[in-house]
Amino acid sequence: MxxxxxxxxxxxxxxxxxxxxxxxxxxxxxxxxxxxxxxxxxxxxxxxxxxxRLAQSMITKVTHTIGLVIPDVRNPFFSELVRGVEDVCNENGYSCFLCNTDGKLDKENEYIDILRDRIVDGLLFTTQNNKESNPAFLDFHRNKTPLCFIERYVDELPETPGVFFDNEGGAALLTQFVLDKGHRNIAFISGPLSTMNARMRKSGFMSTMQSNGVEVDARLVVEGNYRLDSGYAAVDQLLEHGKPKFTALIAGNDLMALGAYQALVERGYQVPSDISIAGFDNITYPAVFRPLITTIEIPGYKLGSCGTEMLIALMKGQPLAVTRQVFAAALRDKGSVVQI
Amino acid sequence: MxxxxxxxxxxxxxxxxxxxxxxxxxxxxxxxxxxxxxxxxxxxxxxxxxxxRLAQSMITKVTHTIGLVIPDVRNPFFSELVRGVEDVCNENGYSCFLCNTDGKLDKENEYIDILRDRIVDGLLFTTQNNKESNPAFLDFHRNKTPLCFIERYVDELPETPGVFFDNEGGAALLTQFVLDKGHRNIAFISGPLSTMNARMRKSGFMSTMQSNGVEVDARLVVEGNYRLDSGYAAVDQLLEHGKPKFTALIAGNDLMALGAYQALVERGYQVPSDISIAGFDNITYPAVFRPLITTIEIPGYKLGSCGTEMLIALMKGQPLAVTRQVFAAALRDKGSVVQI
DNA sequence: CCCGAGAGAGAAAACGTTTACTCGATCAGT
DNA sequence: ACTGATCGAGTAAACGTTTTCTCTCTCGGG
Missing domain, CATH: 1.10.260.40 (lambda repressor-like DNA-binding domains)
Incomplete structure (x- = not known):
């Protein structure tokens, strides 16, 4: 040694x-x-x-590290995001602690404590829980340790900076696209309404339908959980009363859209000729794979890199031009929605 | 403040x-x-x-952090691996610095330096470069800072612990499977032969062919780069002289297998009825997607978690029962290889 | 020749811990 | 009653830096 x-x-x-x-x-x-x-x-x-660096940090109170708290790095959206974060960190001389919470409140709180103990200079935070939060979390805020949310609000910290995706606008864009193709009977499978983004997407759908003067059949709006099988199950629910009353189906994410696709195909429907399908996320797999789902792209890398840039600005004590950055939605037409 | x-x-x-x-x-x-x-x-x-914790670490010389150096977290194999690493770290009170190198030697070296400066207690390392290494890297070794390789050898450090996947055995297993289906003319698209695992897979293929008394047509063995388009391009090369001389094709990974699939289909061949295809990695996408490729599964999560457990044992000064853990291959038959 | 300024460099405190050493008090055994 | 453990707790050094003071030159201007 x-x-x-x-x-x-x-x-x-x-x-x-x-x-x-x-x-x-x-x-x-x-x-x-x-x-x-x-x-x-x-x-x-x-x-x-x-x-x-430890000795340096002792004196300067600066560690040049940040904490990145996400549900699960295996989710492709977060892989993208993580990479965006890490790239910007590295460019700026920061290192990044990765923390996976599976969206569980107790793991989130545990990591918050750990990161505070490690004296990170800043914290990048995503989760589904926006109701309760841990004392250490508020400590970060009180100590003015920079904090940047990613796709998340914490109700207690309304002024905290963050980067967001325009879920409502994305849903509106997609809904309008489907409407423009002539569809009027549109089913909607939302994500779990306990989450902010599921609510926003649903709200974008509803309001666009309304603003186009199209009535929404309440039986065509069901709640899923963002997983493949819940899209599958939702189709069962939608078809409960026999023949489908819808010509298009919008799912709160691509995974549920794929589940729905599978269910529909198994029941003998052609997609998209019988029923059009659209999703959310633009999960990108090698281009060979079928089916392709028309979708709204969520720029994971961009959210990560911009969030980190905001955080770094904060850590350097620079004032932020915009404290809440909202990223616009982009439609990715892959042909799974047809004109009728 | x-x-x-x-x-x-x-x-x-x-x-x-x-x-x-x-x-x-x-x-x-x-x-x-x-x-x-x-x-x-x-x-x-x-x-x-x-x-x-900084003050504590100053005295004790222990930070309870590790460095995890991988090419790219967006690669699903590494997402899995990262999650395995992070879970085990967390269970044991360690935090983990994530570093993406894109397999570039200079970025690897940069991160090694950074991690040494940050006084991590241990290092988990993957890469494609096994020839050259950075002085800091050897420093880790000299200082007896625990080091664990993941799917990598560094020639200078032959005794270093690591977790490995049995690439050669996997290729042998897969090749035998294809042979048992009656194929004799089998094409092989290797990964870049500068990498250890590509060489091992190729070697597993070659030796299994030989041990089965089947001669390998040198023109049916081409080198790719593990990317989708190189699988596509490889098919062009294989078909250069007109009709295919092979009834099955084994690719060094699933991505190239998919590229090859696309090329074959575009040229009017049926897969698998005309030509069988097999790959490596078991990239798992939602089950709805087609095509499915018969493949060898590489247990990313397991490699990550076991590597981390080894590393933690080393950091605790416990002697290792086995310093090089090799994980066996498992075949995932998805029907893309048919009997002839 | 004297004074003051400025440059170059050192001494020492501080950061928040851990830990080896020390010391006094208590208490049991003779 | 004296000795010697043992227990409870404090003192101070150490970890490797940064940074504020301070000090000593040197040199130019009057």
Missing amino acids: AEPITIKDIANLCGVSIATVSRVVNNSPKGVGEKTVERIRKVIEEVGYRPN | AEPITIKDIANLCGVSIATVSRVVNNSPKGVGEKTVERIRKVIEEVGYRPN
């Missing part, structure tokens, strides 16, 4: 004080002579000295 | 010395009276004191 080289070693090697070495390490140009700087630089280079 | 509560505050509040508080925090039972412990515990609880 070779003892690491410390600033003291460099000082001895150069015959100067540690203060002087510290000055050249942090290249604060004041107070050190040209040739001394040169000499110390050379020795540092030669012996490969690297300052101990 | 409310100043955080320190051990000194607790000491003052309780009218004891910081040493005593430290003892109860680390509950080292020696040397503190029953009632004192109780009193200090209560105050700590009340004011919500949490020790500063």
